[in-house]
Amino acid sequence: MHRKPLLSLLEQHDAADANEQVMIHQTIEFVKKHPDCFDRSLGIGHITGSAWIVSPDREQVLLIHHRKLDRWLQPGGHADGDPDVAAVALREAREETGLTSLRLVSDAIFDVDIHTIPLRKDVPEHLHYDIRFLLEADPFEEFGDSEEITNIRWFSLNQAEKLIDSESIDRMIRKNTYN
Known part of the structure; x- marks a missing residue:
């Protein structure tokens, strides 16, 4: 997968709301304008890949508490030149959680943010054009260790919604109920 397939995936993705639609459009323009959009050396921003990890029954979501950002988030990270953003999301989820049961539910984009x-420090403020994919995992599997996170936990959708004050997470919770 390279820029062209990412553009196709973005163009095929149905936005959940007007806000996500704007972000899809901005991401498409960013990818078209910057051939090096997968590389963080671009400075102004870059493509990242994230995983919205749910239990097979879709009743729980896995979140990590990010050490540097001091926030509960979905696993994800930098593409570092890899244009296969679904593979980036899966790789980052495995690295951050240690889970081996992770499974990509679909090649389609789940969310764009x-x-x-x-x-x-020496990294200027920049944008993450985050491409998110829906993954499933066994909620009974034990977690691994990661230096990037302070905690990993399964939450019910209601718990996650109450814990996190983020329009982005709220949108994925809403999507989770109809996917």
């Missing part, structure tokens, strides 16, 4: 990453 653009968010600002604040200035940190």
